[in-house]
Amino acid sequence: MMIQPLLKKILFVILVFSLARSGYAQNPLITNQYTADPSARVFGDRVYIYPSHDILCTEGKGRIGWFCMEDYHVFSSSNLTDWKDHGVIVSQDKVPWVDPAGYSMWAPDCISRNGKYYFYFPSRARDTVANGKGFSIGVAVSDTPIGPFVPQSEPIKKVQGIDPNVFIDKDGQAYLYWSQGNIYGAKLKENMLELASDPVILQELPSEGLKEGPYVFERNGKYYMTYPHVQNKIERLEYAIGDNPLGPFRKAGVIMDESSTGCWTNHHSIVNFKKQWYLFYHHNDLSPNFDKNRSIRADSLLFNTDGTIRKVIPTLRGIGLSSALKEIQLDRYSDLSRNGVKVDFLDTANRMMGWKATLAQSDAWIRYNAVDFSVSKLKKLHVRAWSAQGAVLEIRVNKIDGPLIDKVNIGSSTDWKLVTSSKASVLRGVHDLFVVLKSADPVSVDWIRFEK
Structure with a gap:
């Protein structure tokens, strides 16, 4: 006779948690899965986030104790508060050139051009003879920001590395950036699938310590090269400013200090949405004892009158009403x-x-x-x-x-x-x-x- 009241109580608890955990809290933005390396983009009247998707490695599934990623989701919001998960857009077992047992679908990016959406992602290739050892970078193309995305059969030639970032200048020239020890840049062809110039190492960036995750944007005629950098043992977000998309850049300062709780990595993007700049980044909020499972965050970003960036102090409240x-x-x-x-x-x-x-x-x-x-x-x-x-x-x-x-x-x-x-x-x-x-x-x- 007690089954029905107990069942009602269980259903009520499930309903409460499903409502409360669907994205109404602020930082982290997503609480039902691990997300990292957020590439935020404004398409139309919505912000779209293309993060990597951390999972826990297990026996026979990735390298235990290390980063493990097998697919990508995309999330979007019109108000920076309610985030919709549009599901998986690319997975390692659906890309012809990717090692389907690599679990190395690391930090991606996405850009729009001529009515198409180009999703750039790194991974280990199944054919290291043809594509080289280490990471290659590929492209998947869609007619919408949420897919379906169709991966190209081969990665981009002459590109070896991780953390792709794409920037389209006001004159229409597109650039691809990536990291592999140094930060590299090259022009892209109109088709957004091939390099139009040989890769160059971007100059005047820190020469010591790991630097990766480039993200370039333009403001008031100045080009901002932003990147995570290990000055000590933990990554902090830094930036440099130049007069050309390929530099040289002059080091300008720190965007965000090292994690106070010891999360080793940080990876970010910066966008202007409805006349306000925002910094998207990650932290291990939902996995405080294991910093290879991370969660994406966002906070407001402000500029000084001379164009320098005010340091962002991470918050739990985050952004949006x-x-x-x-x-x-x-x-x-x-x-x-x-x-x-x-x-x-x-x-x-x-x-x-x-x-x-x-x-x-x-x-x-x-x-x-x-x-x-x-x-x-x-x-x-x-x-x-x-x-x-x-x-x-x-x-x-x-x-x-x-x-x-x-x-x-x-x-x-x-x-x-x-x-x-x-x-x-x-x-x-x-x-x-x-x-x-x-x-x-x-x-x-x-x-x-x-x-x-």
Whole structure:
């Protein structure tokens, strides 16, 4: 007789997690699979991200303890908050020249020209006699940004290396960049499939330490060569500026410092979307103990008046407005009180379920910025929380002692519960949310959501 209520509870939990983990949280952008090396592109009114796809190597499947990648997905968004997975676009067993047991589909790129979309990707070739040892770079072509992409039968001739990047200058000339010890560049033919010039080593970049992952863009007549570089033991993102797409470039500074938690790699792209520049990069958020399984992130990027780039400080909040009607992940906070707040995984056995924020002492608080309340006046507030002794939360806007939206009593429980209040009241517009603990006993919060 207890089967039906238990089944309802299980279905409810599945529904809650499927909704909460579908991409509403900010950094990392994708939480249902590992993603790395994001190549972001603006096509039309959407941002498309072409990342590599980390998986865990197992016996007979890649090199255990190393990077392992067998295919590519593409993701897109119109608002930088909700990301749609369009599925696999290229896989190692569907490319004629790629070793189908190589698991080395590393960092890619994509570009649009003359109504076609050209997807560039590196991998190990099955025929090393014809294509050379190490990595080659191939191209797959599509009529749309999401495919289907048709791979060419052979990789690009005279190109050996990884991390392809393509840039089309204002005069229509296309360039291909890649790395193999040094960073190389060459002109591309109009067909985007062949080199139009011999490769050259780009000059005036750091001579010591690993450098890879080139990404070139133009702004105000200046060409920015950006790249990860190992100055010490961990990659940091650096850049150089030149007057020509093939340099020479002068070293200009650091875009992002080394990972504070020890993630060895970083790999990035930079785009301008709706008059704002963004940096896309990766970190091992979902795999803190193994930095070969990474997750893509994004943060705003700003320029100084002289054209230099302001250093980007990584955030959990990331970019985009969060709709008040969708789950707001407080653990992806903008700021929090110095004491009394802890963020941890909901389940360390399944980290892709995401995180929770625990407020452990009275007056501890979390700020989550840029929540969109532009819809009709909202009256209901849902909080997914857990407190063993029970707790009281105040929800305010714009500052810690700002206008009170609601005061929510979280009853005592032995597991997560959904608490609903019908007293919420907030003006339309975009506001920062403050969640403040107003009781002595701790509470863990997964998310909050508003309703009409």
